[in-house]
Amino acid sequence: MCRYGMSHYKMHYVCLPCRVSAKYEWLPTREHRCPRCGAPMITAGFDFAAPPKRDESGWRALEATLNAGIKFLTCGCSGPGYRPRTSAQVRERRAAAERLGIPEEAALTRAEPWDS
Template identity: 55%
Template sequence: MLGTAWGAADDLIWDAEYHRLRPPGPGGGAAVVRERSFLVIGDGEAYAVGRTGLALGESGSWTVDDGYRPVGAGTYGLDRGRDGGLLWISGTSTRRRDAAGWQTVGVVLKAGLTFHSCGCGGPGFRPRTPAEVRARRIAAMRLGVPLREALQRTEVD
């Protein structure tokens, strides 16, 4: 009982918002996101919810330092597969319906790079367009370096 009261108070103080994401998963499962912010600090958690309506634990989380709520703003993508899904969280630069932008984000994430900032000037260069990804793939093959390394280069010759 005390835990429920504490959770409710926490949601009120942090102005929590809950979002059920589309599309639904196979068998009626869903992805549910809890976003909250206070002053300029914010965070979010994603949960996989089964047919029972219960989530057995957090599936992923993120933190922001500007109070931005990416899911509430629509700057996210959700790809569903038979065995699970991939939720992409973005800042304001990639719109929800920007297929080329999300394709670029997907390539960067699959290469193992992230977009988080540690307060030290950001994560470094990341390609923003499919053309920039294509140029770095060619450079990776030509130079014999991993794609991950080539994707971080600001210039490719």
Template identity: 40%
Template sequence: MCRYAMSGPYKDTYACFDCRKSFKQTSRHDLAPEVYDRLEFKCPQCAAPMVSMGKDFRAPKQSDLKQWKKVATLYCHGFTYHSCGCGPGYRPAELRELPEFLEKSVHKRSEGERLLLRLVK
């Protein structure tokens, strides 16, 4: 059985790419949908909006700029760490592996998604 299948004390992890920090926040399963939809998760340090990275996200050290760049790039391309507890799937371990990973991943996308990715770069 998947780790998150049974509701438990698991919280969502949000990241601030500016401060290179992550924070656990209330899960959408712990609150009523109308309450959760009104919440804004802002970084406690810089007040910038944080992004939901999923329960399986483990933040790199704050000083590890290459790993934070890798995580931010993955997020910009739609890769987060959301899963049912079985793991989010393969993610490259090093920044230098990222171009090959993204190239392989883009081929699985529709023509429209590939065009959008080229426009965003």
């Protein structure tokens, strides 16, 4: 049975400018605000793990991933799959997406984006 179907879990939310993540109840009609700046937070998913605050490359990769519409969501049986952890990995996958003619979202979720 899927882990998230058996119990109630909180969703992870992220404020990219402040580099803050928090867990709140997931309500589709509610907008969660950053506790530091008050800006709306982005829904990251149940399986999200924030990079350290001082990891510039990790936060840039996270920003590219979330802005592409990719979330860290699964049913809890397995992890969310591949997600880039550095800005170099994001650049590599964006170049592969352009070269192969695939959507950026698809390239960012592939461990090996150059394979079709």
